[in-house]
Amino acid sequence: MHFPTTCPTCAREVPAEFADSLIHELTCPSCGARYVVYVRKQKFEVLFDLGTRALLEGYAREAVASFAAAQERFFEFYVKAFALERAAGREGDFEEALAALDGTWRHVASQSERQLGMFALAYLLREGRAPDFLTPGALGSDFRNRVIHRGVLPRREEVEAYAARVFALIDRLLTALGPGAAQVELAQERAFAAHLAGLPEGVVAVFEEHPGMFRARRFAGPGGGETAPKATVGPSTPPLNDAQAFAWALAERGAWRGPLKRR
Structure with a gap:
């Protein structure tokens, strides 16, 4: 799936295909300038937005695959956020903690059931209660x-x-997760910084934050464009059900201008 970028030299629009690393090395076909676009977004966010785009454009079956992948990658995100959050409270190097986490995740990287088990344990340790929402019915496993x-x-x-x-x-x-999510974003920033340090002279670095279903809701503060209540609200207000929350997010997303905006 492609998204538009703008050449920093001649301002021509250049399409880019989403990369797994979210680091995109590009050459402008008009002026020949080389530049790198770093997209500050987590993989589960990209996958969910791609699913939304597929759904809006009539590709229902393809959307299911993206939504399912987004859910799995979010479980990975949660595990990493929990592990790095715990590591941040102890003495030691962040890079060492990240390397240990990556090494551990490799043992389950190709086994979704084991990943789900790691998520369940991380949730139990962090929240102090069982993840009773991990039933096949709640996850929509049969439909998927x-x-x-x-x-x-x-x-x-x-x-x-x-x-x-x-x-x-x-x-x-x-x-x-609240502020705990920042630890995974810090890991992404460090990966971007390492790549940036190796760029040859003359290559321009461009950092982008694309709007999306979760990014709009998670980062919009008071007066910052948030137009709907969150899916989880205070005890005095009844929570939105799944369909209402998703509809609110679609409405929020439609108010943003971005590469995944509905036409």
């Missing part, structure tokens, strides 16, 4: 498996319901 593994062609309303469930879970857990 029927679409992805059995080739079922879903109706749009089924995909919207699944997306709403995934969205509400991620949004709830992001809210619970």
